Structures are given as C-alpha cells and as structure tokens.
Amino acid sequence: MRQGFRQSMAWLHTWAGLLCGWLLFAMFVTGTAAYFQDEIGRWMKPEVHANPDRAAATQAAIGYLQATAPNADIWYIAPPSARTPTADLFWQPGKDEIAARGTRQRGDTSAIVDGYGRPVTVRDTKGGWFLYRFHFDLHYMPVLWARYLVGIASMFMLIAILSGIVTHKKIFADFFMLRFGKGQRSWLDAHNVTAVFALPFYLMITYTGLVTLATQLMPFGVIANYASPGTFFNEVFPAGKPVERAGVAAPLVPIAPLMAAAAARWDGAGVGSVRVTNPGDRSALVTLTRAPGSAIGSSGDTLIFSGATGALLDQSGATGGAMATQAVMIGLHAGRFAGWGLRWLYFLSGVAGAVMVGSGLVLWTAKRRAKLPDPAHPPFGFRLVARLNIAAIAGLPAGIAGYFLANRLLPLVMEQRAAWEIHCLFIVWGATLVWAIARPERRAWIESLAAAALLFAAVPIVNAVTVPRNLLTGLLSGDWLFVAFDLAMITLAVGFGFAARKAAHAKAISSRRARRAARAMATA
Amino acid sequence: MAAKAVPERRYRLIVMSRALLAIPFNYALTAIVTGLLARHLPLARVEASIAATLLSFAIFPVIAMAIFYARSTLRAWLWMSGAIVLLGAALALSVQLGGRA
Amino acid sequence: MTHLIAIALCITGFASLCAAMPRHQRMVVGRLLGDAAGFRLRLAGGAALLLALAVDLAGLGAAYGAITWCGHLTVAAALVVARLNRASSRPSSKHRAGDR
Known part of the structure; x- marks a missing residue:
C-alpha cells in the first residue's frame, strides 16, 4: 500500500472486486434480464390475452374490483400497457371488512386480471418480476438485509470502478486490444475491453443503483433534518389527507374520459397507475399517475379527479431540483422510459457488465494459478x-x-x-x-x-x-x-x-x- | 503487494487497520458530512436532505480511496479521527442550536 | 434510423482512432503512417464520434439522445474490436506492431 497511488488502487480493485464479484455478477444478470421483465412475464403467461384498447381494459379491471371489493377504502390499479397485457390490482379493505375477517391477509387483497377483467388463474407465476426483485431483494432472506448486502456490493463496485480507472493507466492505449487464446493475458484483455466499452454505463448504473436505495443506505441526510422520517416522506410524497366517506352512494364515472384528459395534459403520455379512494361513494377520488415510460424522471405527475363528477380537482406541483435529479437518476437506472432501441442498448451494456465482472473473477484465479507453489x-x-x-x-x-x-x-x-x-x-x-x-x-x-x-x-x-x-x-x-x-x-x-x-x-x-x-x- | 517490504503479519495488520478505517469509520464520517450538508446547503429542507444523500455516494468512495492511498496508516487514523470528532461536534452543535423538524 | 446512422458514425470514429495508433496500423492500413497522418486520423475519429452525438441529440432529444449515444459508443467499440480480433487471428498478420 505504499508503492504509489496506482499500486494501492490496483490492490483495492482486486480485493474489493473479488469480495463482491459473485453477488455483483448475479445482480448484473438478473438486472439485465429485468430490462425485459414485462416481456418475460408475457412469455411466462402465454394464455393471457391483451386488449388493444387500454381504456377499455382499465374499465374492465375496475369492473372486477366493483364486483370483488366494493367496500374497499382504496383500489390501486396498474393498467395494462404496451408491454404488459395484464392489470395488477391491489386494494385496501374497508374497516368493516377487516373487522369481519379478523386479520388482513395480503394475498386476498390483490389480483391480476387480463385485458377483459377476467382474473388470471392458470399458470401461477411471478414471471420476469421475480428476476427484477431478485436484482435488489435477493431471495430466502429478509428484504431489508438483502438491500444492505446489495448496497454494500454496489459501493464496492463503485470503488472498484473508480480504482480500476486509476489503475489502468493505459486505458485508452489498450482500448482496442483483445487477444484470444493467450491465457491470463486474454482474460485481462477481456476484462479491460468490456470494462472500458461500457464505462459510462457502469458508472451511471452503479451510482443510480445506490440512489434507488439512498435513504436506507444513508439515512443521515434525513435524520439530520427530521426527528421522524415520516415527516420527511410526507413532504416528499404529499399523500393528501384521508377523505372521510360521505355515506352517500354515487356511481364511479367512466375511466376513459379521465384517461383521455390526462393524456391531453401530458402530451399524449399514458397513465401508469390509477388509484381510487372511497369507491362507490360521493367522496370518491380518482388519482392518475403519469406512466414512467414517457419521461426519464420516474416520480410521475399526478392528476386528481372527483370520482362522482369526473371534475379535475388537483394536480401535483413542480418538484425541486434535487428531487427531480433523484427522480431522473432512478429513472435512468430502471430504464422504464426506454424505447426498443435504447432498451436493447441497456440490455447489451448489462451483458457486457456481466462479462466484465465474470472475466474479472476468472482473472483473479488465472493470475494466481501461474504463481502457485504446488x-x-x-x-x-x-x-x-x-x-x-x-x-x-x-x-x-x-x-x-x-x-x-x-x-x-x-x-x-x-x-x-x-x-x-x-x-x-x-x-x-x-x-x-x-x-x-x-x-x-x-x-x-x-x-x-x-x-x-x-x-x-x-x-x-x-x-x-x-x-x-x-x-x-x-x-x-x-x-x-x-x-x-x-x-x-x-x-x-x-x-x-x-x-x-x-x-x-x-x-x-x-x-x-x-x-x-x-x-x-x-x-x- | 507490500508483502515483500514488510513481514506478512504486519502487512495483514495494516490491511485490517485500513479496512476498518475505510469501511466503518468512513461510513461514520460520510454520515456526519451528509448530515452537515443536509442542514447547511442553501436549499429548502427536503431538497437539502435529498441533495446531501445523493452526494454521500460520491463522498464515501473518495474517502475510501484516500485511506488506501495514505502514506502511513497512523496518519490515516489521525486524519479520520480528527475529522470525525471535529465535524461530529459541529453537527451536534448545529442540531442543538437549530433543532429538527 | 437515428440508431443506424449514429452507430455507423461511431464505427467510423473508432476505426479511425484505431488506425491512428501505430500499434494497430500495420494490420489496419497495412503500413506505418507518419505522425501527421495519425494526427489527422485521430481528429477525424473524434469528429465522427461527436457527429454521432449530434445526430443522437437531434434525433432523440437532449437527455434521451445523450444516454443512447453512450450505448451506441459501446456497440460500435465492441464491433470494431471484434473485427480487429478476427483480422489479427489470421496467420498472415502474425507480426503485429502491437505485440509485446
């Protein structure tokens, strides 16, 4: 550690890389697959039929909720999109329902329906969603621990990237060097070449990945300013005050005109999620959130309509610079905004990342194998x-x-x-x-x-x-x-x-x- | 890598000592700096908290690299403990005087 | 279309940059070039990469174009290296300037 900056960084690069390499490889592989999680999900549910009219599909999903959970406090609908034929539904049961049942079982308050409001029962699967969750939640362990592990590995990765840049002084002189069939030298070439090719991507994906877990990994920016984290989150996501039921029944207005009004306001962007508060009551509210596919920043704009009259009541205000930056970073990481061309580029960069980590792991053994005493x-x-x-x-x-x-x-x-x-x-x-x-x-x-x-x-x-x-x-x-x-x-x-x-x-x-x-x- | 210059046991001690500095101590220092930034960046409170948190992921690796680069381990210890005590006191004082939401 | 034009420009750029490096010249150009020619190639290569950025920015918007450009750089560099690797594994070009 005393032989100059470059050597100390080479040492750091080797060991930080090895310690987290296996986890990082798994994160690269599942994360890369997750860029196509919706497509994988569709492949894994071959029986599901899409409805080309998305407003009609959303209306059909609402129909399912009206039949299944008419007294719920909140319905939450992720409507079908260009990439998913199904609608994911969650609802928060009303007080009477919870009291009647005694416990709140989560499995009973969610459903997946196809484009025509029919529940998808055949071939129960988590689809591509599982690969997406494994990328940061792992499996067979508490989510919180998993995210700390993933966060630590990501920080090692960031340090390995930065120290790797410093280590490889001929990073551009060796840019085009890839020699196969030369043992250790080939592994080094492969590691260097895959590392340099997608370097901007790695830096971006690692930093923004840390940002997606920011307040869990580094909560002190919030703790220093807020005695309770709840206050902070209320300022970030103003949830609106809970609305009391009026106790007067009123049918919910059709969803299609509301979605059309939202699209007009958002330059044609689609609706990413629909939330209905107090459905079936005169006080019902319909909250539409802009689809993440339409802008890089992932915290979408929202519009709030009256569920009984369809009148626009409120809309989310502009967010500040730091919050917008964070939203863009998270958006860049998840790539939900990406069209087909960019999505494939994301995928290829992710594959390069997996090769980069994998060749680095093999390089560790290739380098040492030559020097083994026995x-x-x-x-x-x-x-x-x-x-x-x-x-x-x-x-x-x-x-x-x-x-x-x-x-x-x-x-x-x-x-x-x-x-x-x-x-x-x-x-x-x-x-x-x-x-x-x-x-x-x-x-x-x-x-x-x-x-x-x-x-x-x-x-x-x-x-x-x-x-x-x-x-x-x-x-x-x-x-x-x-x-x-x-x-x-x-x-x-x-x-x-x-x-x-x-x-x-x-x-x-x-x-x-x-x-x-x-x-x-x-x-x- | 410095194994040739120093005996194996001493080398391991140095590595462990610097890893201790570069991970838990570094985290403590980064947390304190993040807290100070969150309180004193000229932004709205929510904004400053978020901006400081975003910056913390750049602060941590830079400190970690500096620790492994430091010429002497003793010097790294002195710098780190000094910074943690001083900035930690500043943060404590800031919270005492300014309060939290 | 934007993707194709930008990738083509990036490939041109990287190929020029590669040809500008003496260690690759014997294989790419067949002979060593002078310093002046190398410099001109480097300039042309850089210009092609920047032009690709301009195409991406114009075709896809500022934010979207910038990220897409990074992806195009990656793909183009990978293609150039793969091509170079195939060329260098041919027996006729055993004596490369770049070998150490």
Whole structure:
C-alpha cells in the first residue's frame, strides 16, 4: 500500500472486486434480464390475452374490483400497457371488512386480471418480476438485509470502478486490444475491453443503483433534518389527507374520459397507475399517475379527479431540483422510459457488465494459478474462489433456464406453483455448486457451461411441445414476442456452448503444455 | 503487494487497520458530512436532505480511496479521527442550536 | 434510423482512432503512417464520434439522445474490436506492431 497511488488502487480493485464479484455478477444478470421483465412475464403467461384498447381494459379491471371489493377504502390499479397485457390490482379493505375477517391477509387483497377483467388463474407465476426483485431483494432472506448486502456490493463496485480507472493507466492505449487464446493475458484483455466499452454505463448504473436505495443506505441526510422520517416522506410524497366517506352512494364515472384528459395534459403520455379512494361513494377520488415510460424522471405527475363528477380537482406541483435529479437518476437506472432501441442498448451494456465482472473473477484465479507453489494442491482459498466462480458464472444462467423450463413443465394448477418455479431456479443453481465442488475444476467448467447451454436449448423445444405459441407460429402470425424469446434462448444456448468448447479447448492446450513441461522436467 | 517490504503479519495488520478505517469509520464520517450538508446547503429542507444523500455516494468512495492511498496508516487514523470528532461536534452543535423538524 | 446512422458514425470514429495508433496500423492500413497522418486520423475519429452525438441529440432529444449515444459508443467499440480480433487471428498478420 505504499508503492504509489496506482499500486494501492490496483490492490483495492482486486480485493474489493473479488469480495463482491459473485453477488455483483448475479445482480448484473438478473438486472439485465429485468430490462425485459414485462416481456418475460408475457412469455411466462402465454394464455393471457391483451386488449388493444387500454381504456377499455382499465374499465374492465375496475369492473372486477366493483364486483370483488366494493367496500374497499382504496383500489390501486396498474393498467395494462404496451408491454404488459395484464392489470395488477391491489386494494385496501374497508374497516368493516377487516373487522369481519379478523386479520388482513395480503394475498386476498390483490389480483391480476387480463385485458377483459377476467382474473388470471392458470399458470401461477411471478414471471420476469421475480428476476427484477431478485436484482435488489435477493431471495430466502429478509428484504431489508438483502438491500444492505446489495448496497454494500454496489459501493464496492463503485470503488472498484473508480480504482480500476486509476489503475489502468493505459486505458485508452489498450482500448482496442483483445487477444484470444493467450491465457491470463486474454482474460485481462477481456476484462479491460468490456470494462472500458461500457464505462459510462457502469458508472451511471452503479451510482443510480445506490440512489434507488439512498435513504436506507444513508439515512443521515434525513435524520439530520427530521426527528421522524415520516415527516420527511410526507413532504416528499404529499399523500393528501384521508377523505372521510360521505355515506352517500354515487356511481364511479367512466375511466376513459379521465384517461383521455390526462393524456391531453401530458402530451399524449399514458397513465401508469390509477388509484381510487372511497369507491362507490360521493367522496370518491380518482388519482392518475403519469406512466414512467414517457419521461426519464420516474416520480410521475399526478392528476386528481372527483370520482362522482369526473371534475379535475388537483394536480401535483413542480418538484425541486434535487428531487427531480433523484427522480431522473432512478429513472435512468430502471430504464422504464426506454424505447426498443435504447432498451436493447441497456440490455447489451448489462451483458457486457456481466462479462466484465465474470472475466474479472476468472482473472483473479488465472493470475494466481501461474504463481502457485504446488499447482496440484492449491491452497483452500484458491480452490474456494475457483469453485464459487463456476457456480456463480455458469450456475445462475443455468438456474434461469431452469426457471423458464419449470414454468412450462410444472402442472398448470398446483399449490404454491409460483414459489416452486422459483425453487427450481435455486435447485439448478445449487446443483451446479455441488457439481463444481465434486468434479475436477476444469471438467466442472466444461460440464456446467455445457449444462447451461443444454438447458437454454431445451427452452424453445419444451415451449413448442407444451404451448401453442412458439418461434414458427410467431413468424406466421406476427407474434414477435415468442419469436424474440426463442431466438434469445437459442443465442444464449449457442453462447454457452461456445464457452464450453473454449473451456475444453483451453484444457487441451494447457494439459499438452503441462505434459511437455513434465517431460522436460523428467529429461533434465 | 507490500508483502515483500514488510513481514506478512504486519502487512495483514495494516490491511485490517485500513479496512476498518475505510469501511466503518468512513461510513461514520460520510454520515456526519451528509448530515452537515443536509442542514447547511442553501436549499429548502427536503431538497437539502435529498441533495446531501445523493452526494454521500460520491463522498464515501473518495474517502475510501484516500485511506488506501495514505502514506502511513497512523496518519490515516489521525486524519479520520480528527475529522470525525471535529465535524461530529459541529453537527451536534448545529442540531442543538437549530433543532429538527 | 437515428440508431443506424449514429452507430455507423461511431464505427467510423473508432476505426479511425484505431488506425491512428501505430500499434494497430500495420494490420489496419497495412503500413506505418507518419505522425501527421495519425494526427489527422485521430481528429477525424473524434469528429465522427461527436457527429454521432449530434445526430443522437437531434434525433432523440437532449437527455434521451445523450444516454443512447453512450450505448451506441459501446456497440460500435465492441464491433470494431471484434473485427480487429478476427483480422489479427489470421496467420498472415502474425507480426503485429502491437505485440509485446
């Protein structure tokens, strides 16, 4: 740590990177997949039918709520959009209802309906939403802990990026250098090249990722000014005072004119969410929030209408500079505003990030392998890192393929179906870890990469057998989602197959080299 | 990396000592600086709180890098403890005099 | 369309920047260029990247265009490096200036 700035930063980069590399890899993979969470969700619910008229679909969802929860205090509707055919519904039961039931069970106060207001019951799944939540909530652990872990890993990542920039003094001189088949040097090239390519993206995504968890990770900016955090949040999100029920029944006005009025006010932007307070009462309020797809800043504008007359009562005021900055940062991170072109660019940058972290992890072992005093019996720490690398890099993608397969193969109606799909992901991931520990290291690399390739290749086949929508029918009927999904699975299968072949090839070279070295030793 | 220059045990001690500074102590200092910024940035209270929180994610890595760069570990300890005591006192004083919402 | 034009400009830019570097010149141009030619190539490369930014900003708006430009840079750089890598793995160009 005394040999100058660059060396001290190289040291910091190595260790900060290794300590959080596995978690960061998982975050990159699931986060990247989450840029297509709505599309993944649609693929995982192939039975659901969309309604091209979004106002009608929203009205149908309201119809479902009127039949199911007429006395609720609040209805919350995430209407179908261009990317999701379903509406997500939540409601807050009225006091009488809570009293009658004794407890408040959350499962009973939410539903998913299709574009025609029919509840989606078949093929219970969390869809792409699970990958999105795993990206920052992980799984099988309390959300709060998970977010601290994710936050710590992100901060390590930010430090690794900054110290990496400082370390690599020839960052631009080496910009175009990528040499394959040269062992450690190739891994270094791959790490450098993928790091430099998308550097602005990494800095942006890491910083804005920290900002999404800002008040949990660094609550002291709020604590210094507010004795209770509640006061702060009320200032940020003025929720409006709770409105007392008038006790006079009044039918809710149709939603379509309100949505049209909102679109006119927002330059044609869609409605991201609908909240109905005191439905069925004269005091009912309808709050429309602007869709995040229409602007980078994610905290949307809101309009409040009277539910009985349809008159516009209130609208959200302009927010201050810092709040707008925060909204833009969160928006940049989630990329909900992105159209197709930019969404694919986000996706590719995320893939580059996964490769960058993965190659950095492998580089750690490649660098040290050459210097091992006894290569046949590496120390425990080295073996641990080598095996965890395999489980992390090949195991999680294999697990995601397993998740997709489970969606098609589990019985359509079963207890805890959605939970079991998720268990399948972790079963495959865990099996890869066991495999990586049980087998010789190089064999384990080849076999788990090949397994991931096979699992991804199986997805289009299993899909074609179990569901009437697939690549071919999609091409014929213009069902582009299924075309794209199958093509993506095939691309991933080819990619992992290529990696497995490369690993097998590298093994052949290195064992030839080792044999030659052994012969040289013997003759000497 | 400095392993050649110093004995292994001493090297590990230095690493642990700097990690202690760069993570928990750094967090404490960043929290204090964030609190001070939140109170004294010339913005509305909500705005200042948010702006300070956004800045905190830039302050933390810079301090962490500075700690690993510091020429001597002792010097890093002195700087960090000095800053925490001084700025912490300033923040405590500011809260005492100004109060919170 | 904006995407395609911007990516094409970025590829042109990176290819010029690459050709401006002596270590890659033998492979890209076939011979070493002088300092003056290298400088002109660097200038042209930088200009092409800036032009791509201008195209993105004009076509997609300030905020959206700026982020999209970052994505275009990434894609273009990846394509140029992939092409360069394929060229360099051909046996005829074994003796590269860049090898250390």
